[in-house]
Amino acid sequence: MAATAATPGSRPGARVHVQKFGTFLSNMVLPNIGAFIAWGLITALFIQTGWITLIGEHWFGYKPGLEAGQHDYGFVSSLGGWDKDGGGIVGPMITYLLPILIGYTGGRMAYGGDAIRGGVVGAIATMGAVTGADVPMFLGAMVMGPLGGWSMRKLDALWEGRIRPGFEMLVNNFSAGIWGGILAVVGFALAGPFVEHFSEGAGNAVDWLVDHNLMPLASVFVEPAKVLFLNNAINHGVFTPLGLDQAAKQGHSLLFLVEANPGPGLGLLLAFTIFGKGIAKSSAPGAILIQFIGGIHEIYFPYVLMKPKLIAAVILGGMTGVATNQLLDTGLRSPASPGSIIAVWLAAPADSFIGVTLSVILAAAVSFAVAAFLLRMEKDADEGDLTAATASMESMKGKRSSVAGALTGQRAHSGPIRSIVFACDAGMGSSAMGASVLRNKIRAAGHGEVTVVNKAISSLTDTFDLVVTHQDLTDRAQEKTPSAIHVSVDNFMASPRYDEIVAMVDGAGGAGDGAAATDADGAEAGAGDVLSPTSVVLGGTATSRDAAIEEAGQLLVAAGAVDPSYVDAMHERETSVSTYMGNGLAIPHGTNEAKPSIRRTAISFVRYDEPVDWNGKPAEFVLGIAGAGDDHNAVLARIAKTFTDPEQVARLREARTAEEVLAVIDVVRV
Template identity: 65%
Template sequence: MSISPPEARGGTRVRVQRIGTFLSSMVMPNIGAFIAWGLLTALFIEEGWITSLTDLWGEGSWVADIGGWGDYDGGGIVGPMITYLLPILIGATGGRIVYDTRGAVVGAIATMGVIAGADVPMFLGAMIVGPLGGWCIKKLDALWEGRIRPGFEMLVNNFSAGIAGAALAIAGFFGIGPVVSAFSRLAGNVVDFLVDQSLLPLTSIFIEPAKVLFLNNAINHGILTPLGTNQASETGKSILFLLEANPGPGLGLLIAVAIFGRGVAKTTAPGAAIIHFLGGIHEIYFPYVLMKPKLIVAVIAGGMTGVFINVVFGSGLRAPAAPGSIIAVYAQTASGSYLGVTLSVIGAATVTFLVAALLLRTDRGTGDGDLAGATAAMEKMKGKRSVAAAALTSSMTDSQGSTTSTVPATISAIVFACDAGMGSSAMGASVLRKKIRDAGFTDVSVVNKAIANLTDSYDLVVTHADLTERARERTPSAIHVPVDNFMNSPEYDEIVALIARADSAEDAVEAEPVELEPDAEQLALASIVLSGSATSSAAAIDEAGQLLVEAGAVDAPYVAAMHERERSVSTFMGNGLAIPHGTNAAKGSIRRTGISVVRYPAHIDWNGNPVEFVIGIAGAGDDHLRLMSRIAQVFTAEDQVARLRAAKTPEDVREILGAVHA
């Protein structure tokens, strides 16, 4: 398990992600209100269900009377909902995020000002003044904190909130509202131009890569949802709701990986496809693209196809489809758009599948490129290490020398965090919670939250590898475990093992150093090489694996399984250490637990990382976890690594690796 160290990286992408997360945090809690508005729109729109029944039953029927109170044109419930309710909910939520209940109240008052000063639904305005209202009252409260005489607190608090809200409402009415209205009209004209010129499909060139880089919330909730809702309020539907939410590209990609992929990706893709298509968790296919970046071409082609079909058929949704499940998409599909929407999903999935299949098929004879090479490319593109699949129980040092958090004495509170806190985190938390409870640890809580709502009160935080930096900012004292696969991540089992070790250590006295016997079978002297001959990571795996074979710990096929494991997940651990080991399917090739140690004084390149020590692992049962614990204790101590570097004989190496706490 890789525990990600604190790093001072980020840049523009992380800043945009942070903005997108904040926008998502304002919109996602209110999606139920958007769904309700969409359903009411379907009932009372001019071509809606009630109108159809009125035509069937006649103008004087009870159906016509019901239609009167819903009047889509503004006299019933639909118009006031989009004009007042939805923006105020967003503004209040934004204020609450910044400054709890007082922020929500001032944010709602300020939002009412921009609503009154605009002639279009003020979603963008609410996203601006809601958080602004929370920030203003927070700053005002800080000015006289501790200076109010006893008995006057309520008076000052109420009047300060009222005055701040009124001032912001006036500013919104005369300033922010008109400016945002002008921007919304301009953006709407741009969208109309793209549709008229048949250029809207080109937006997929930007949207699909942005999604995979976890900028989807900034695009969807910051741009497409406000513009789409404005458009839907005028025409009853909007194609903009389908630009990002169409599940077709992700479905096509996952089916292609399930048929033509390799290793872990191939085995997990079918389940991921079901969760993506029916559950609407689009994040689940992002790691598959990140492992093989050229697959972005497939999802772009599929996205463009889906948008083109929707443009041709003039189809759209009445309200945002969140999550992006096919069920949510159909629930919000406008009358007369079902054929176009259906064909857009099928077309997007088909084109993505065909392009992805071609790209994957051309990889089948490329040897050790595949996932290992893709992981190295991802490291270069994302600026961080790939996730390791081994169980390091202590803090590790990264290749730049940064040190991670240490493991606490107990682990009782775990949080699975994602951008919005409703999609991948909910699924990951469910899987991890079941594993932990099946292991008998019923007192360990596992919850899911949005990164923006995290507090530094958790022992362990699990996130997608690309979101770990932002999660660490909010929970610096926790262990951070990045994962690349939400369904069946190997890190989940290692987290359970980590909990077990922390639990067993809670009431234990300080352990005494345990020495490996000189004739211990687990680490034979013949399995220690002080100066390896390999010059590449593949050759180093062969060298370490052959030592295990010669020691009688494994059969020869286990070495091939070590290469297979490396192709799926890099075993580089940082601090000059790599720990190649076989897949779970290769357990039958293990005769007994054993390790081999090869030192490379000149270092070798391991997917772009310098490696000095390669430790081959063959674990029978759970013995390998104890071995990993011992190795971790050595490699988190610089003085121990220095001793290994200076060791003159195999006996010296075995003594250093044996003289650790068991």
């Protein structure tokens, strides 16, 4: 099973969309798993059928009645919420805390840039849905949280750059409060009841499957979905919210173990340990520790991709685990993430501990038996290509696997990070700006010996320690530089990933002899060398992205810097990856193939009184770029620093002449 990276401009398939959706859902849930574990532990210990209650019954003869408050355990019954007052921690945590945490996280993600502002509005909106229904509002949180963050970002874009100085905090606070209040009312009136009915319907469907003993059939879809990295959409989008609702009513849910049961993967890897060949056999024991104890299930995916018929082993193992929990009426109180046996045991209530453990053992046994049979049936000596299967897995996942090195013997980059490259299609616009911003951060952190350069993806060589690309280009960059660390960004001007990269340089021992890096920033070229006054327009007339590209491109043509065909290449470049940089700046430029159309290096500058909608983001400044060589990098570096400085952006916004624009850019030395 081979996978190829999508070429720029191609439309992603349904699998990619589902992967992204599942990743978005999981990114809302996974950061809050600690809260789910805390709730699960408190529940397991202190509810009426919890561990402390059972120990009390066994050692001290306590026999609590069926009605709340019929037997008072004092602190234990009060904490668990089953005393006569019905208070405690368990109920409020699942009703309020957990959904609001998910809504807050979803709001931050949807706002962009990991913004707290979006999280606050998302939490307010989620509160409306929570109070508008009588069921734990996890699905409502997954809707209202992102809706709050996304809509707040759209509203902020309407008045970005138009607020009088000194009124920013007033406008920001009241706009978030007013809009959050409106969404809370909407959530209360609409989202809460809708999700309650949806949850009830979905719960009835699951109950029907359980009542008719059909729930094990879910593994027929879930196990292949895991190998294709579609499991997050199923697990966190369906099983987790329904499982939490079911656990709140019944004390446990088998839905938490449909996907997270480590048994099927364990059985498969054990079969390779005994009956496998070559690198697959030698790597399987180490993979068992990562999968069964560490909970990283993706470690066994390449084994299935290498020999696709083994999907039958994990499907039958998964069905066995689900059937066992269904037969014994056992399950978990909360999600087990990662899917480690330790996490499974911690989330198992006292009365389900044996059944859950048995479901893991039997799932592993069946998976092992089927996989062993299939491996022993092979009469040839073909051991399979685990390295190719691992590469296929990483391609489907969309990023480098943190555990793949355990299979192939290859290690992710380790040691000092001394060379960083920004890569884009043409290597002259987006990458140059991003490289300049990160270079300044790296130097400010005291790592002058670390080089930060920019290149076209087509000219990359596998000699760099770390590669930064736009998220839509990462797959292509990984093919060129497989041994490097890869970081994906969606905002070249103000990505929060830059601080992570600086931390990586610090942690990897980047400090060396302190020699200063040599790069294009040291050039003495001034802004006027590539940006002439005649190429500066302070009142752009375009009202759309394509029209703005045309306006900036025609300025380059008028300056004699490019042939007319270069403008067409600027439009073509925009169809692959957006040239919006963040902070109100877009820098359209041509493709790498269009460089012969460039007569000399030049930049055009257009300012818009009404920001142009650039793929949903406001572009107030549009700079057309034509780079014949590297001589434009010095000016791009100054522009990058300008647009990360609010004071300089304000000066550009207030400039009345082309000379004032040139003065701002030329004054900002790097």
